Amino acid sequence: xxxxxxxxxxxxxxxxxxxxxxxxxxLDAGQIVSVIGPNGAGKSTLLSAxxxxxxxxxxxxxxxxxxxxxxxxxxxxxGLCLVPETRELFGEMSVLxxxxxxxxxxxxxxxxxxxxxxxxxxxxxxxAERRTQRAETxxxxxxxxxxxxxxxxxxxxxLMLDEPSLGLAPLIVDxxxxxxxxxxxxxxxxxxxxxxxxAALESSDYGYVLESGEVAVEGRSDVxxxxxxxxxxxxxxx
Amino acid sequence: xxxxxxxxxxxxxxxxxxxxLLAGLGLVLxxxxxxxxxxxxxxxxxxxxxxxxxxxxxxxxxxxALVAVLAAITAVKEVVAHLRHGRVAxxxxxxxxxLGLPLLxxxxxxxxxxxxLPPLVDIALTLALVLPIVPLMARLVFHPIAHASTLVLLIxxxxxxxxxxxxxxxxxxPEGFRTQPLMRGAVELAPGFLVSAxxxxxxxxxxxxxxxxxxxxxxxxxxxxLRATAVNRTGAQLVGIRPASTAALTYCAVSxxxxxxxxxxxxxxxxxxxxxxxxxxxxxxxAIIGGLSSYPLTALGALAVGMLESFASFWDGALKDVIVxxxxxxxLMIRSHFSHHSDDDVExxxx
Ligand SMILES: Nc1ncnc2c1ncn2[C@@H]1O[C@H](COP(=O)(O)OP(=O)(O)OP(=O)(O)O)[C@@H](O)[C@H]1O
Ligand SMILES: [Mg+2]
Numbered sequence: 246x247x248x249x250x251x252x253x254x255x256x257x258x259x260x261x262x263x264x265x266x267x268x269x270x271x272l273d274a275g276q277i278v279s280v281i282g283p284n285g286a287g288k289s290t291l292l293s294a295x296x297x298x299x300x301x302x303x304x305x306x307x308x309x310x311x312x313x314x315x316x317x318x319x320x321x322x323x324g325l326c327l328v329p330e331t332r333e334l335f336g337e338m339s340v341l342x343x344x345x346x347x348x349x350x351x352x353x354x355x356x357x358x359x360x361x362x363x364x365x366x367x368x369x370x371x372x373a374e375r376r377t378q379r380a381e382t383x384x385x386x387x388x389x390x391x392x393x394x395x396x397x398x399x400x401x402x403x404l405m406l407d408e409p410s411l412g413l414a415p416l417i418v419d420x421x422x423x424x425x426x427x428x429x430x431x432x433x434x435x436x437x438x439x440x441x442x443x444a445a446l447e448s449s450d451y452g453y454v455l456e457s458g459e460v461a462v463e464g465r466s467d468v469x470x471x472x473x474x475x476x477x478x479x480x481x482x483x
Numbered sequence: 484x485x486x487x488x489x490x491x492x493x494x495x496x497x498x499x500x501x502x503x504l505l506a507g508l509g510l511v512l513x514x515x516x517x518x519x520x521x522x523x524x525x526x527x528x529x530x531x532x533x534x535x536x537x538x539x540x541x542x543x544x545x546x547x548a549l550v551a552v553l554a555a556i557t558a559v560k561e562v563v564a565h566l567r568h569g570r571v572a573x574x575x576x577x578x579x580x581x582l583g584l585p586l587l588x589x590x591x592x593x594x595x596x597x598x599x600l601p602p603l604v605d606i607a608l609t610l611a612l613v614l615p616i617v618p619l620m621a622r623l624v625f626h627p628i629a630h631a632s633t634l635v636l637l638i639x640x641x642x643x644x645x646x647x648x649x650x651x652x653x654x655x656x657p658e659g660f661r662t663q664p665l666m667r668g669a670v671e672l673a674p675g676f677l678v679s680a681x682x683x684x685x686x687x688x689x690x691x692x693x694x695x696x697x698x699x700x701x702x703x704x705x706x707x708x709l710r711a712t713a714v715n716r717t718g719a720q721l722v723g724i725r726p727a728s729t730a731a732l733t734y735c736a737v738s739x740x741x742x743x744x745x746x747x748x749x750x751x752x753x754x755x756x757x758x759x760x761x762x763x764x765x766x767x768x769x770a771i772i773g774g775l776s777s778y779p780l781t782a783l784g785a786l787a788v789g790m791l792e793s794f795a796s797f798w799d800g801a802l803k804d805v806i807v808x809x810x811x812x813x814x815l816m817i818r819s820h821f822s823h824h825s826d827d828d829v830e831x832x833x834x
Contacts, residue, residue: 298717321723333718335711345704346711350723399722 247309249274249434250295250325250403255303257287257294264290266458267303272403272434277425279437279445279466282455288438289330291455292405295436296320296327307403322350326401330408332392336381340372343380343391347398358398365394368424385412389421397428404428405436410444422448446470484797490676492793498682500789501689502748506766507773507781508696509740514775515713516733518633519625522640524741524766525759526647527616531745532754533651535609536660543596545654546612547589553619558582560623581622585615602665610742617738618731626727644760651756659753662746685747692743696736697778709733713776765792765807772814774822784814 248271257265265287272278280288294301297317305313312320335343344365348358366373369390375383380391389409396404409425410418418441425435426448439445446452446466454462454475462475469475506524513521530546537544561577588611595608624639631639666680700706712719712729720726744762748754765788772784788807795806 296721298720316725317720318723318725321721327721329717329721331717333715333721335714335718337714338707338710342707342711346707346719346722346724349704349708395722 248272248306249276249308250436251304251306252291252295253304253306255291255294255301255305257290257299257301259290259299264458265294265301268455268458268460270436270453270460272436274402274434275429275432276451277429277435277437277449279439279449279452280455281439281442281445281452282461286455287458288455289407290458292327292407292436292438293329295405296325298327298329318350321399324402325405326396326399326403327405328392328396328407328409330411332388334380334388334391334395337379339377339379340383340391341376343395344372344376344398347395348400350399361398361400365397368397369394386414386417389413393421393424401433403434403436405438407438408440409437410439410441418444443470488797492797493790494678494682496790496793497786498685498751498789499792500786501686502744502762503766503769503785503788504693504782505689505740505744505747506762507769507785508693508778509737509744510763510766510770511773511775511778511781512709512733512740513737514770516709517621517625517629517636517730519621519636519640520633520767520775521737522637522763523620523644523647523759524737524744525761525763526644526651527613527738527741527759528745528748528762529651529754529756529759530616530647531609531613531742532662532749533655533660533745533756534612535605535662535746535749536754537655538592538596538600538605538608539602539662541597541599544592544609544612546616547592547596549650549654550585550589550612550615550619553623554582554585554615557619557622581619585619588612588615602663606746609746610739613742613745614735614738617741618734621730621734626730629726629730644763648757648759651759655756657756659755659758660749661753662749664750681750685751688743688747692740693782696740700778705732761804768808768811768814771811772818774818 250272252268252270254267254269255265256263256267268287268291270278270280280291282288290299293299295305297315297320301313303313304311307320307323307325312323312325335346344362345358348361351358371387372390372394375387380388383391389411393406393409406425409421413421422444425437428435437445437449446469449466452464452466452469453460454469462469462472464472506528509524510521513519534544534546558578558581561581562574565571565573565577592608592612595604600608620643624643625636628635628639664681666684669677669679670683672678700710708719708724709729709732711722712724712726716726719729745754748762752758766785769784769788770781772787773779773781787810791810792803792807796803
C-alpha cells in the first residue's frame with residue numbers, strides 16, 4: 246500500500262535561506278506520526294509547505310497523487326488539513342461561525358453539518374457553552390479547542406497538528422492527546438508536531454526527529470522512546 | 484432657518500444618505516475582502532444610470548458592447564493562462580464563466596433595446612448589464628496583482644476610474660441624463676409636510692438593500708466566508724475558502740450595489756459621464772468614518788455625509804463639497820483617538 250501522505254526530498258526556503266533541506270516523511274492511513282525536534286528545527290515550516298502556504302521543491306504525494314503544485318484550498322478540498330501554530334482563527338467571528346466555516350469545503354447538507362457540529366461539541370463541551378462568544382475573547386486553551394474543532398468540522402483524511410498542546414495545562418494536554426488518538430479510530434491519519442516529545446512519542450506509531458531542517462533520526466515511536474541518543478538530546482529535559 | 488426648511492433639508496439629506504449608504508457599503512465590502520479602495524464605484528453607478536436613460540429613450544445602450552468586449556478580453560486571457568500551464572481541462576469552464584455568463588446577461592438587453600418597455604423591465608435589463616462589469620474588470624486588473632500592496636491596488640483602482648469615465652464620455656457623450664421617476668406625486672407624512680414618493684422609494688429601497696446585505700453577511704455561509712476572508716486571509720485559505728472566488732463574489736455584489744445606486748439617483752439628479760467620482764468620494768468619506776471595516780459605522784457616516792451635504796448646500800452651495808470633505812478631518816481624528824494599536828492601524832497606515 247502506498248502511503249496516504251508522502252513527502253519526498255522536500256526543500257523549503259524563506260527568501261534565500263533554506264529552512265528545510267530534503268526531508269522525506271511518510272504517513273500511512275490510520276497512523277499517527279509525530280515530528281519532534283528542537284526550536285527552529287523546521288517543523289512548522291515543513292507543515293506549512295505541506296499544506297501549500299509556503300512554496301517548496303520536492304514531491305508531496307497525497308493518496309498517490311502529486312499535490313505539490315496545488316493551491317492551499319485544493320489541498321484542503323482533497324482532505325488535507327492543518328492546524329497551524331498560530332491557529333489562524335477568525336477572531337472577530339463567533340465560535341459557532343468559526344466551526345461552521347470549518348465545514349466550508351464539505352458541500353454537504355445542513356443536517357450533516359449539524360451532526361458534525363454536535364460531534365465536535367460533544368468532544369469539546371466548552372465550545373458549546375461559548376458558541377456565541379467571539380473567538381478572540383477565548384482563553385488560550387479554548388482557542389486550541391476551537392482550532393481543533395474547526396479542523397474536525399472539515400472531516401479531514403490527514404490532519405496536521407502543530408503543537409496542539411502549546412500553552413495548555415498538563416491535564417488538558419493529556420485530554421487533547423487522547424482526543425488525537427481517538428481521531429485515529431474515526432479514520433483520520435495524523436501528523437503531529439510536538440514540543441512535548443515524550444507525550445508525542447507515546448501517542449504516535451512512528452516518529453521523526455527533525456534537526457536543523459533535516460531528519461536526524463526516525464523510527465517506530467516505542468523504539469525512539471528508548472533510543473539512548475534521542476532520549477539524551479531531546480527527551481533529556483522531560 | 485425655519486423648521487420647515489430644516490425639515491425639507493433633512494429629507495434631502497436622508498435621500499442623499501441612502502445613496503452614500505449603498506455606495507459606502509460597497510466600498511467597505513471591497514476593501515475588507517480584497518484590500519482594494521474601489522474608486523471607480525461611482526463610475527459604475529453612472530454607467531448604470533446612463534444605460535437606464537438610454538433604454539428608456541429607446542436607444543441601444545453601448546454598455547452591451549463594453550460588457551462583450553470586456554468578456555472577450557478576459558476570456559482570452561484566462562484561456563491563454565490555462566493553456567500555458569497545460570490545464571486544457573479547465574478551458575471550457577473558464578470560457579463559460581468569463582465569456583458565457585457575461586454574454587448571457589447581454590442577450591435580453593440586445594433583444595429588447597429600442598422597444599417601448601415597462602420601467603421595471605428597463606431597470607432589470609440595466610442591472611443585468613451592469614452586473615458583469617466589475618467582476619470582469621477586476622479579473623483583468625486586480626486579480627493578477629491581488630498580492631500587491633494596498634498602494635499599488637489603489638493606483639490600479641485610480642487608473643480604472645479614469646478609464647471608466649473616459650469610456651463614459653466616449654459612449655454616452657458629454658450631455659447629462661435624467662431617468663423617469665418610478666413613482667410620481669407626493670406623500671403627506673405630516674400635516675403640511677409633503678415628501679415626494681420617489682424620495683421615499685429611494686430611501687426605502689436603500690434601506691431594504693442594506694438590510695438584505697446585512698442578512699446575507701450574518702446568516703449565510705457564503706456571507707460568512709466573505710467576512711472570514713476579510714478577518715483572516717490565511718485562516719480562510721486553511722478552511723478551503725478560495726480568495727479568487729470570494730473576490731469574484733464581492734465584485735458581483737459591488738456591481739449590483741453600484742447598479743442600484745445609479746438607478747436610484749438618476750431620477751432626481753442629472754447624471755453626466757463624470758458624475759461618478761464625486762459620488763464615490765463622498766461615499767468614501769462615509770466608509771472612512773466606518774474605518775473601512777465597520778458596516779454600522781459606515782451607515783452612520785453615510786447619514787452624516789448626506790445631512791451635512793444637504794444643510795451645507797443651503798448655507799453655501801459653492802462650499803458644499805468642501806464642507807462635506809472637511810468632515811474627514813474630525814472623523815480621522817476621532818478614529819485615531821479611539822483606535823487601539825491593532826491590525827487596523829497597519830491597514831490605515833498602508834492606506
Ligand atoms: N517567515 C520566516 N522568514 C525567515 N525565516 C523563518 C521564517 N519563519 C521561520 N523561519 C526560520 O526557519 C527555521 C525553522 O522555523 P520553524 O518555525 O519551522 O521551526 P519549528 O521547528 O517549528 O520551531 P518551534 O519548535 O520553535 O516552533 C527557523 O530558523 C526560523 O528562524
Ligand atoms: Mg513551530
